[in-house]
Amino acid sequence: MEQKNLEENNNIIELNEAQEEQKINSKPTQTPTRHLRDIKKVNYSKYFSDDNDHSYDIVLILLISFGAIALLIAFLSLIILVGLCCASDNRVGINNHPSTYGTSYQRVPNHRTSYQRVPNHPQFVSSMGKRPSASDYSAARAHAPSSVSSITTNVTVSEAISRVRPDNVEVDLSEFSRFIPAVDTEECRNTRKLCDMAESGDAEAIYLFGLCFKKGFAVRRDYTRAALLFLIAAEKGNDDAVCELGIAFEDGHGVDKDYSKAVTLYQAAALEGCTDAMVRLGLCYLNGTGIEEDHVKAIQLWIIAAAAGNEMAMEILKFIRDALES
Numbered sequence: 502m503e504q505k506n507l508e509e510n511n512n513i514i515e516l517n518e519a520q521e522e523q524k525i526n527s528k529p530t531q532t533p534t535r536h537l538r539d540i541k542k543v544n545y546s547k548y549f550s551d552d553n554d555h556s557y558d559i560v561l562i563l564l565i566s567f568g569a570i571a572l573l574i575a576f577l578s579l580i581i582l583v584g585l586c587c588a589s590d591n592r593v594g595i596n597n598h599p600s601t602y603g604t605s606y607q608r609v610p611n612h613r614t615s616y617q618r619v620p621n622h623p624q625f626v627s628s629m630g631k632r633p634s635a636s637d638y639s640a641a642r643a644h645a646p647s648s649v650s651s652i653t654t655n656v657t658v659s660e661a662i663s664r665v666r667p668d669n670v671e672v673d674l675s676e677f678s679r680f681i682p683a684v685d686t687e688e689c690r691n692t693r694k695l696c697d698m699a700e701s702g703d704a705e706a707i708y709l710f711g712l713c714f715k716k717g718f719a720v721r722r723d724y725t726r727a728a729l730l731f732l733i734a735a736e737k738g739n740d741d742a743v744c745e746l747g748i749a750f751e752d753g754h755g756v757d758k759d760y761s762k763a764v765t766l767y768q769a770a771a772l773e774g775c776t777d778a779m780v781r782l783g784l785c786y787l788n789g790t791g792i793e794e795d796h797v798k799a800i801q802l803w804i805i806a807a808a809a810g811n812e813m814a815m816e817i818l819k820f821i822r823d824a825l826e827s
Contacts, residue, residue: 631787633796635825641800649771649779649805652798658743661769662736665750665762672729674700677710680720692719699730704737711742715754724755735766743770744778751781751790760791771802776811779803783817 633641646652678696682689692713698706711730714723728749734742747766750759764785770778779802785792786799800821806814 631794631796632824633787633800633821637796638800638821638825641797641804644797644801645804646801647805649802652801652805653768653771653782655772656765656768658735658738658740658769658773661743661765662732664765665746665759666732666736670729670732672733674707674733677726677730680714680723680726682719686719688719702737704734704739704742707737708734708739708742708745711745715745724749726755728755740770740773740775741777743773744775744781747778747781760785762791764791774809776806776809776814779806779809780811780813780817783814 674696677699678693681692681696692710695706695710695713699710707730711727711734712718713720714730715727716722728746731742731746731749735746743766747763747770748754749756750766751763752758764782767778767782767785771782783799783802783806784790786795786802788794800818803814803817807818
């Protein structure tokens with residue numbers, strides 16, 4: 502009897518152990534599922550709970566984005582600005598190179614005096630300075646001379662050059678070629694040809710090479726070297742170079758400003774038939790710059806220059822007539 506009860510107890514114990522083992526084995530399959538669900542809930546509440554505010558992160562991201570866009574826009578604007586500056590540079594293409602238009606340099610739009618072709622331009626009005634009266638205009642028209650020699654002092658080119666030429670100035674034209682960039686462009690090639698012609702002693706080529714330095718055609722702008730080249734060309738008898746040298750003295754470009762020397766050079770060039778010099782000398786007479794003021798002589802010089810086809814002189818006379826009629 503006791504043995505039977507012992508066996509039953511053992512069976513019950515084994516059954517309980519089996520049930521316990523079954524429960525233990527079944528727990529791992531339930532625990533990960535429940536744990537994963539809990540994790541998801543925690544993550545969900547972590548990002549969307551009121552305790553964690555991420556608005557500062559969003560603002561920071563937006564600021565960085567706008568900063569990057571602003572830098573990109575600034576970089577593109579800089580590229581465009583550099584392109585515009587290059588396009589508006591004084592250096593021009595072959596069609597406007599000095600060697601292609603010879604002595605008709607006064608027709609180049611960016612010439613020093615070309616603004617006078619626009620009568621309503623503020624610079625034109627200021628360059629006129631004083632205005633001639635109706636009586637001055639009538640007197641000039643009534644006694645219009647046929648030559649410049651009857652208006653101003655007779656000064657030859659050699660005399661004018663001797664008055665303005667500095668002492669101990671020696672110029673080696675072969676040294677000017679090193680200022681031309683070693684770039685294989687049509688503009689630079691033409692400038693080298695012009696330099697070769699200037700080195701051979703061609704007065705016109707020396708004058709045009711001086712314009713290259715004055716306006717920055719294919720070389721860096723250099724008023725001092727331009728004035729030296731104008732001086733050499735003037736000594737060789739180029740009238741336009743004499744006028745340009747006078748402009749250099751009037752403006753103080755490359756030389757010390759000296760109105761009396763400028764007038765002397767204008768007189769010499771005008772006597773040789775340079776109409777630009779007549780226009781410049783007329784402005785000196787009008788304003789009393791470097792010479793005694795005389796409005797009648799100024800108008801007479803412009804009449805002669807206009808008769809020779811100078812467009813600036815024509816427009817100055819038209820401006821005066823319109824001003825007197827208004």
